Amino acid sequence: MKKVKLLLLLLFTAVAVSAADVPRLKIAVTSDIHARWKELEKVFAFVAAKNPDAVLFCGDLAASVADAESYKTYRKIYEKHFSKCKVPPVHIAIPGNHDFWARKGTKRLPAKESLKRFFTNIGMTPEWLRHTVVKGYSIIAVSATDEKGENNHTPEEVKQVSDLIGKAEKAAPGKPVFVMTHCPPAFTMSSSTWRKKSPKNTGWYWRYDLVRKMLENHSQAVSLSGHTHLALQDERAIWQGDFTAISVGVLPRVTPKMPGKLIGSFRPGLASRGRNFTWIEVFDKYMLVYRYDANTMKEINPEKRWRIELPYDPSKAVYTDKRAEKTVAPEFAPGARAEIVADKKFYFLRTDRAKHPDMVHSYKVKLKFDDKKYKTLEFYVVSDFYVPKKGRRPMLRFPQNIKVVPGATGTMEVTPVETFGREGKTLVTKFKIPAKK
Secondary structure (H helix, E strand, O other), rough: OOHHHHHHHHHHHHHHHHHOOOOOEEEEEEOOOOOOOHHHHHHHHHHHHOOOOOEEEEOOOOOOOOOOOHHHHHHHHHHHHHHOOOOEEEEOOOOOHHHHOOOOOOOOOOOOHHHHHHHHHHOOOOOOOOEEOOOEEEEEEEOOOOOOOOOOOEEEEEEEEHHHHHHHHOOOOOOOOOOOOOOOOOOOOOOOOOOOOOOOOOOOOOOHHHHHHHHOOOOOOHHHHOOOOOOOHHHHEEOOOOOOOEEEEOOOOOOOOOOOOOOOEEEOOOOOOOEEEEEEEEEEOOEEEEEEEOOOOOEEEOHHOEEEEOOHHHHHHHOOOOOHHHHOEOOOOOOEEEEEEEEOEEEEEEEOOEEOOOOOEEEEEEEEOOOOOOOOOEEEEEEEOOOOOOOOOEEEEEOOOOOOOOEEEEEEEEEEEEEEOOOOOOOOEEEEEEOOO
């Protein structure tokens, strides 16, 4: 009898542990598709096979300006793949700034008309604020309400969103509340720096600050955003403070950011071929965030999969700004080489790769010329961290604003830099500027 009881106890325990390891919610998240339908087909085919409970899109469907035909194409691709799921997932999407923009010489639509055009053509009702409960978890979708799509919300709208997050937290204590916006919350992930608009600035004015106000004081809020084209290989794509913020990826190309805490993009336009998206699994006591490379459909850094304990306790946050203090410096192997090479259009740094546990983000290059009539040049080149299959020594393109003279000689210093800005030992070598071929 004792043996029977013991067997039953072991069986019950195994079932209980097994049930706890089953995700309660599975979410696929994409953003910034920009009409890259071939890439979207691959991502949706991959995701549909995993039977998600919800499929989220965080804005910028259009290639460059709002386009009803693009929205219809997206809808066809979505229905093609997710109609095959055993249980159709809940579909939630919001527009991005490109979904509000108009062609040069034409007038932008009022915000309500832009929202109507977007939602109607993808098969959703036009609502700027949408609260959906999926398997007991709240997903709040916040669309821009200004005609530029800058998340320039009124104080009343900010309060409305904040109050809704609060109600969702009370309705399901301890459970994460997912909040979708196109723009990221200010001063969280990389490239989320925000400054007040100056009189000289008549261009775009992204209201990251207002997105943050919506989320403040809501510890269970999980911000999901796009817009920045931040690479998911970059550990700065997740941030935790009084809430959690995650950059969910981009399909056309990632835009490398300068190393450091809250720095913007590389200005010379060194956009890469990197493409990625996010898959989230929520369990009873924790949440896992999987980052996928959309070129290979393989997980990015599976050994460093992002894990968030539930309910989230800000005092025990893992992905904080303090990570910068704990990171190690990247290093070249002994005997590493580096030289300057050229093709018909550009100059490149060809180098042996430095090593780092996460990734070598970039290389700081200093060119000291023998001929003193040339000023010393100092700049960064982006590493090939986004390349899934790394073969021979990479050729890393110089920024377009760096001008050099063929035949000039001197000393080159190459310093590897990790994503939070910590620098390794400098490689020093002689150089001669080649002629473009």
